[in-house]
Amino acid sequence: MEEEGVSMRFPACRKSLAIGVAGLAVWWLLYASLEPIAAWFTYSLCGLAKETRLGATVEFFVFESPKVLMLLALVVFGVGIIRSFFTPERTRQILSRKSESVGNVLAALLGIVTPFCSCSAVPLFIGFVTTGVPLGVTFSFLVSSPMVNEVALVLLFGLFGWKVAAIYLSTGLTIAILSGWVIGRLRMEKYVEDWVFQTQVGDTGLQAELDWPARIRLGVDAVKDIVGHVWPYVLLGIGVGAGIHGYVPENFMAAIMGKGAWWSVPLAVLIGVPMYSNAAGIIPIVQALLGKGAALGTVLAFMMAVIALSLPEAIILRKVLKPRLLAVFFGVVALGIMTVGYLFNAIM
């Protein structure tokens, strides 16, 4: 369908493509010159001496802030365009025809690119389970969608490198796939509130036939919306990082949250589960903990617990889930997160 749309609107498409390539070139030029600009700003313009704590701190902040924000803008724009192909209706259509195991994997992957905010969790849940998406597959989606997303990945990549981002992506997906699969195996359909399956679900009749200019507008909207909301957290996170970079001695937190303390992982998850924050809001805390010597597994477990599970989410989902299923859902996901924490403390 899309390809037909593209060829029919070829001139518009070519214009968009030209603007896109030019934009990318400008982006790259700016991105590549960030490091010299930061050095020039710190040592020439501000006149700070090299090899000093203050100099290192300022240079770190002036380099890292635009770097991470530019990466974020580029990726959010790209994902915004990808998302225009994956409406919740389309995702549901893909998932309702799949067998359970394949469905869990697909649901976790689609969770990355299908947008939904926590206030839509209930209608989404009903829309999925009443139209033939298996319960466990629905849960894989509900776990992956908030936890594994482009904002979390870009921030982890920008601040801690590609390894941490890759670990987060792969373990986040694994938790989503396995916890959905376990819930499916436990056959807990009868613990869904009875009224859910009696709900009459209509058809929106929305036709998402978008042309390229419209998709690009969606990408720009996503950048304005997401970057517009998360930039203070990013700056705070980098500020915390810059402060640690220059001043605070390493291994400050090692005794409480280091590898040696076996109870630190369950404690981190226990503290993180009721808390509610998006990926960006938690980054300053993650930055501070890691910088002061907390173990990577413990910190990742904390981050996952905060953004995947929360008290407000439990209250919202209680409308559609009986207490037993709600408890199993939180229990299984929390267990998965703890396993990830221990695993990375053991191997890193």
Add this chain to the structure above:
Amino acid sequence: MKKIQILGTGCLKCKTLMANAEAAVQALGVEAQFEKVEKIADIMKFGVMVTPALVVDGVVKSAGKVLSPDEIEKYLG
């Protein structure tokens, strides 16, 4: 007379969409009747899975997006 329904469980985004729809109606100078649809069962009847959604004369125009007043005007014209 247009019938405009805003679907959503009362989150901030739904309120913004309502305000934008009112602005669009004022700008166009059309007569419209507004309704907030907040009960899940009623929202599901429209097939909407992501809120907020805009419904004009019983037809779903958009779901999961806070439309600007300009964008809403297009659906009212």
